[in-house]
Amino acid sequence: MTDIVLVQPPIRDFYLTRKRTFPYGLSRIAACLRSAGFDVTLFDGLATDRKRPLPVPQALQEAADLYGPPDASPFGLFHGWYHFGFSFEHCAEQIRKMQPWLVGISSLFTAYSGEALFLAKTIKKIHPKCKIVLGGHHPTAFPHDLLEDPDVDYVIRGDGEEAMTALACRLKTGRPLEGVPGLAFRDATGKAIAAEPAVVADLDSLPPPAIDLVRLDRYSRRSRPALVVAASRGCPMRCSYCCFGGDSSLGYRRMSWRRVMEEIDAALSRYDVGFIDFEDEHVSIDREGMIGFLREFRTRYGNRRIELRAMNGLYPPSLDPELIREMRDAGFRTLNLSLGSTDPVQMRRFNRPPVLEAFDRCLDAAAACGMDVVGYILMAAPDQTADASLSDLLALAERRVLVGASVFYPAPGSRDYGWCAEQGLLPSERAAFRSTAIPLSHRTSRLQTVTLMRIARMINFIKHLMDMGFDPAHLDAAIDGDALSERESNGAMLLHHFLSDGRIRGIDREGNVFFHRIDEATAEAFRAAIPSTRFRGVRT
Template identity: 45%
Template sequence: MNISKIVLVQPPIEDFYLTKKRTIPYGLASIAASLIANGFDVEILDCLANHKSKKIKLPKEFFFLKSFYGKKDMSAFSLFHAFRHFGYSYEYVGTKIREKEPFIVGISSLFTAYSNESIKTAITIKKFYPKCKIVLGGHHPTFFPEKVLECDAIDFVLRGEGEISMTDLCEALKNDTDLKQVPGIAFREKDAYFISDSAWIPDLSAIPIPENRLINHGFYQRKNRAATTIVASRGCPMQCSYCSVSASSAHAPFRQRSVGSILDEIKAQAKDVDVGFIDFEDENLCLNKKWFIKLFSKIKSYFKDKNVELRAMNGLYPPAIDEEIVSLMTDCGFKTLNLSLGSTSKTQLAEFNRPDVRKAFDKALDLSQKYGLEAVSYIIAAAPNQTAESSLKDLLYLAQKRTLVGLSIFYPAPGSLDYELCKNNKILPDNFSLMRSSALPLDDTTTRIEAATLLRLSRILNFMKHLMDSEGTLPELKPFYSLKNPETINRKLLSKILLQWFLYDGKIRGIHPNGEIYIHLADIHLTQTFINQIKNIRIQGVKPQINPIAKGNKTCNFICKKA
């Protein structure tokens, strides 16, 4: 066994869907860089960097979702259907680790909802190669070290940020020195646990830039060019109740990297691969305007004539956005403005412990329109004390705005204020795996039926916006009628027919690949209220309309007259 050999593992995921552009193992690449700088031989085994996907049996704790996701739907309003294992099998991972013979295996466990997959990966690796030491790090073990260490296959937990602590652990194991001196460590000792405080890095510019050469860029592509990730800051100074990274949580303080270190990282990535897309995964990318202007002025100069698209998919804080920032973003290659709204309700924003951002949000949308940027606006539904009627008002408000709607079903994130609220009110899901949006985790002031209905209504609304952009109008209402061979009709036309029926009678239908037309379980009060309200609304598309008076602003005052 090579005592300098380390393998870092991104485990497989089991869920209804996977968004591969959000699974680039950036954190592992950052830890790898620190290890390599200290003389260790490091590989990343990314179980998700492949197109393997296998339908698996729905876990028992998910059985209640059959009522909502029971049948496959070919329409544009479909949600989820099959539960799948994404990535390599556990046995393949165990076999690869045995072949590589590492001294230490580090496994990423970022999200509590997927902690079972991380644990099962550890168990399988230990079975195939019992000689190695196994370390689990990430958000989940940071908050639940004892729970993780109940698994005998896991030797150590590292809490907090792992670049320094993982290196210190490997050095301690290699040199047989005191493990208790490793920052953020937790492990078993006799009949108890040794657990130290989470480790945070004060100066992010002091650690090496991520070793992106260990990432499979051939898999993470967008339009046949490399898609990469940058994290320019960590933590968040905001106090939002739903967020586990906020200043109100037990998470790290807000820190920004130096502009020079970020530019060095971008240049290193561009040297190795043909970068065509960069997502900045920061929680608050433009909160510090002076830093933002300095950074993106440099990026603008560096990427001049290189046709690179930039994005901030975590969402931008509307009050931090002004015309100078949007103008610079446009010049740098941003094509979309991702906006963190939360809610349009002042009362709900207060529940979220979030400032009233509504005026700033409207101003940001105006700027996106002026500079020709598309917009995506993120709202949350089904949070504690949040009503379905409030979320429906959010949808109807956004129907009138030139933006795509990004509706997320609330899930309790360990470390957040709302997680503690759910715990105290005894409404937490019984299983860690249910703490994800697709599981409709709460059945409280917004019921699960209402939550599923809101999700489908957001899909319907976005399809209506798509029709406004592509056709300039919406189809006439029509009562349900028999379709001949519906499985042969193209998806857009099929969805238009379903929309006509829905706006006529309020029933959300799906079409199975075998041609069966069926009705989804939905809250009829919400669907009827949506229809009754939207008939008096000027529905806006998503595509920006530069100088709308001159070019014709595509809106629709849709009057619901029954045919």
């Protein structure tokens, strides 16, 4: 038997990026519960390779139709809807066997809130005596909605470490629940009462995460365990699309770099970690502190060949050549840079200053250090046109960078979410609050968005060919040669056809070529711009 089980639910989507599902937040809550004397287990519903095909939900059918049939070429997008992870029934049965009296379920994203709620109901059905609490960004935004379900006993809003520990202590001793930070619950009359979100002001006061409870074998890179670290929470900026910025009630807070090093020391003393991802919204804001940390990390672990990354994106104005060199020397091989857009008007709409000049300086510094760069832009946002996004893609085509094209979705709590709500543009179902649903059709239609996504794939494929030494203006050598894989050869052939007639094709696994649905004007604008675009590779 165990006192408390913390659960990462399975999810349903077109795809799963395992490296972005590391249950870091649950491991931090587990550490606090342990410190208070509770026996805790972390059950990860995604810690398996299992996936099961399912019918596409009605809320995502339009997007699925636009993605089209399976495409084995480099220009393919998504196909097939899957349940990733253990079944709900398996999760519930494993939890029942542990006989916890409290179960905490993570519900980070609104798009997956249905899975978290269904798991709660499945657990309650076979283990009705346990109390169930949901926490994460979605419960923080919608506590009253969740408490309308009788299978949800409590909701924690905001930071979960101190709140979950306080709730567990109150339940164990039978004391009243009033005053538990961030707690939403029903009072004796059945009325839902929701406290303001809990905030851990001093992150240094928290114990290191309980990494030993995480299935590190499921989160590995090149056969070595991967680790996630968050040196801060929130962000001081106020970008319109972000729910964690300066407008958030949680505010911006950070750990001391000393404490970050202690957290890493604790993990590396036990595990042969080969990859560490800093999941901060703005990890490089403290330049001098970060440089000191990087130098100390290199001194302690430089011989262990650990790759460092900040996959959530780095803010270009916060970087400079010296800092980038220090990052390279400590283990960074790739810079993930947040560009947003090259259009100053769109950047004002995002409530962000233009960063293109700083972005270019970062590219030069990264090239001097032999580092790769991914540049992220946002497409199909409110008031954003397809022409503006195409200009962004062409700007990245001319730079030594891999294109990272992200599709906008309205994040509850963000300014853009509020604007979309006022304009009646929010999806009718919460399952559609994800990029893969192409949730917004404002000044960029959904067909234009999918066309832009394929153009981004085409640009990255052209860059790939250039890095291999091929001239995209003379594709016959690539098509007829034996230097390319079958997939690469098919891509070169389809690219050749596109340059001829402006139609984007796919190819199935039997070699049959078919046409994708596209916005013809957007595709033709891209084709017309290719002769005057000075393409560069990712490394050349």
